[in-house]
Amino acid sequence: MRLRLRDGDATAMINYLDKVTQDNQKISHLHRLDKTGKLQDVMWVDARNRAAYQYFGDVVCFDSTYLTNKYELPFSNFVGVNHHGQTILLGCALLSHEDAETFVWLFRSWLSCMGGKAPAAMMTDQDAAMRKAIRIAMPMPQTRHRWCMWHIMQKFSRKLGSLTEYPQIKVALQNVIYNSLTPEEFEEDWVVVIKTFELDTKKETKQCYKWLEGLYNQGEMWIPAYVKHIFRAGMQTTQRVESINSFLDRYLKKNTRLYQFAPRYCKAMESRAKDERAADVNCSRFTRPLVGEFAVERKFQKIYTDAKFVEVQLQCTRVCYVSPICSKVLSDLEVEHTLSDKVWVWSKFLRKEISLSGRKRTYVVVFNKQTLVAKCDCKHFECYDIVCMHIIKVLDVENVETVPAAYIVDRWRKDIQRKHSLVKVSYHDPEKTEKVMRYDKIMNVVEPVAMRGSLTEQKLDIVIEMIQNIVLRLDESNVLT
Numbered sequence: 001m002r003l004r005l006r007d008g009d010a011t012a013m014i015n016y017l018d019k020v021t022q023d024n025q026k027i028s029h030l031h032r033l034d035k036t037g038k039l040q041d042v043m044w045v046d047a048r049n050r051a052a053y054q055y056f057g058d059v060v061c062f063d064s065t066y067l068t069n070k071y072e073l074p075f076s077n078f079v080g081v082n083h084h085g086q087t088i089l090l091g092c093a094l095l096s097h098e099d100a101e102t103f104v105w106l107f108r109s110w111l112s113c114m115g116g117k118a119p120a121a122m123m124t125d126q127d128a129a130m131r132k133a134i135r136i137a138m139p140m141p142q143t144r145h146r147w148c149m150w151h152i153m154q155k156f157s158r159k160l161g162s163l164t165e166y167p168q169i170k171v172a173l174q175n176v177i178y179n180s181l182t183p184e185e186f187e188e189d190w191v192v193v194i195k196t197f198e199l200d201t202k203k204e205t206k207q208c209y210k211w212l213e214g215l216y217n218q219g220e221m222w223i224p225a226y227v228k229h230i231f232r233a234g235m236q237t238t239q240r241v242e243s244i245n246s247f248l249d250r251y252l253k254k255n256t257r258l259y260q261f262a263p264r265y266c267k268a269m270e271s272r273a274k275d276e277r278a279a280d281v282n283c284s285r286f287t288r289p290l291v292g293e294f295a296v297e298r299k300f301q302k303i304y305t306d307a308k309f310v311e312v313q314l315q316c317t318r319v320c321y322v323s324p325i326c327s328k329v330l331s332d333l334e335v336e337h338t339l340s341d342k343v344w345v346w347s348k349f350l351r352k353e354i355s356l357s358g359r360k361r362t363y364v365v366v367f368n369k370q371t372l373v374a375k376c377d378c379k380h381f382e383c384y385d386i387v388c389m390h391i392i393k394v395l396d397v398e399n400v401e402t403v404p405a406a407y408i409v410d411r412w413r414k415d416i417q418r419k420h421s422l423v424k425v426s427y428h429d430p431e432k433t434e435k436v437m438r439y440d441k442i443m444n445v446v447e448p449v450a451m452r453g454s455l456t457e458q459k460l461d462i463v464i465e466m467i468q469n470i471v472l473r474l475d476e477s478n479v480l481t
C-alpha cells in the first residue's frame with residue numbers, strides 16, 4: 001500500500017506541523033523521504049500525548065487498518081486507556097508501506113518521542129510484519145505482544161462467511177472463545193465445534209479449517225482463557241477499536257486530503273481531551289452512593305474515578321452469589337479458600353455480563369494473614385486491576401477491615417493530579433493573533449511552574465513571591481513605555 005500523494009500534499013502537511021512547532025507548542029514529528037525526495041512516512045505525537053503516556057502507557061493498542069479499509073491513506077494510530085476507562089490517542093502515523101522495516105522505523109521513532117519506555121502490553125492486528133517489528137523494536141520481556149480480538153472477529157465473516165452453516169459455526173466458536181475459563185476447557189470445546197461441523201474432514205471446509213487451525217495454534221496470542229493474567233486495562237474488549245474508529249470517522253472523511261489530515265486529527269485529539277476534562281469534573285462533583293457495607297466499596301468510592309468505582313461496585317453486588325465451600329491451612333501464614341460461584345459471560349446481544357443458568361464453578365483464593373492480601377485464580381485483578389468478588393468475600397470472611405494497599409492502583413485514582421490534564425492539545429490556528437500567540441508562549445512556561453509550585457506550601461510561597469515581583473516589573477515597564 002503506497003501513500004498516494006497529490007501535488008503539494010506532502011509539503012502542505014510538513015508545513016502545518018512546522019507551524020505548530022513554531023507556535024512554540026511541543027509537537028514531535030518525524031518523517032522520512034524516499035530516494036526521489038518524496039515524503040515516505042510521517043509520525044507525530046504532541047506534548048499532551050507524551051504527558052499522558054507517562055500515566056497510561058502500560059497498555060497500548062496499535063491499529064493500522066483504519067484508513068486502509070476505506071481510504072487511500074494508510075493511517076496508523078496508537079491508543080491507550082485513561083483513568084476513566086476512556087480511549088485516548090497517543091500518537092499517529094501515515095505510512096507508505098505496511099512491512100516490518102517501516103513498522104520498526106515507526107515503533108522506534110514513536111518510542112523515542114515517548115521517552116524510550118516501551119509499553120508492558122502491546123495489542124495489534126494479527127499481522128506477521130507487525131509481529132516481527134514488535135519483536136525487534138519492543139522485545140520481550142518488557143513488552144508482551146497480543147492480538148486484538150476485534151481484528152480477529154472482523155476476519156470471521158471474510159474467512160468463513162462462504163460456509164452454509166456459517167451463522168451456527170460463528171455462534172459456537174464465539175461461545176468457546178469468550179466463555180472458556182481455562183486453556184484446557186477451551187481446547188476441549190474447540191475440538192467439539194470442529195468435529196460437530198466436520199470442518200476438518202469436509203473438502204469444502206479445508207481452507208477455512210486451515211485458517212482456524214492457525215488461530216488455534218496461536219491461542220496464547222489472543223484467547224482470553226490464555227491471556228487473562230496479563231493486565232490489559234480493559235483494552236481486550238472488541239468494542240474498543242470499533243469505537244475509536246467510529247470516533248475518528250467524524251473527523252476524517254473519505255475524501256480527506258493529506259494536507260487537511262493533520263489539523264483534523266488535532267481537532268479529534270482536542271475533542272478527546274474535552275471528554276476527559278468533563279469526566280474529571282463529573283468525578284469531583286458527583287459521588288455515587290454505596291450499595292453495601294464492604295470496606296472495599298467504601299474505600300474505592302472515595303478514591304477511584306466513577307467509571308472504575310462502578311466496576312468495583314459490580315463485583316461487590318455479586319458477592320452474594322459466592323459461597324465458601326471449604327478452607328485449608330497451607331502454612332503458618334497462608335489459608336486456601338475454595339469458593340463456589342455462578343459463571344458470568346458476556347452477552348453481545350444484551351451488551352452486559354449475564355450468568356449462565358445452572359452453571360457454577362469453583363475458585364481458589366489464597367489468603368496471606370500477614371500481608372492481608374488474597375490472590376484469586378480467576379485473575380480478574382491481574383487483568384483489570386479491579387478487585388474480584390471472590391477476594392472481597394475472603395477479605396470479609398477473614399475480617400479484614402481495611403483495604404490492603406496492594407489493591408489500590410494509582411492508575412484508576414481520581415485524587416491524583418496528572419500532568420497531561422494541564423497540557424493543551426497542540427494545533428496551529430492561523431486565526432490566532434500575535435497577542436494570543438504570546439499568551440500561549442507564557443502558558444507553556446507557567447504550567448510547569450504551577451505544577452511544581454503546588455506540591456508544598458513552601459514551594460507555593462516561592463512562586464507567589466516571584467509572581468508578585470513579576471507584577472511589579474510589569475507595572476514598571478508600563479511607566480517606562
Ligand SMILES: [Zn+2]
Nearest residue numbers: 376378388390
Ligand atoms: Zn476471583
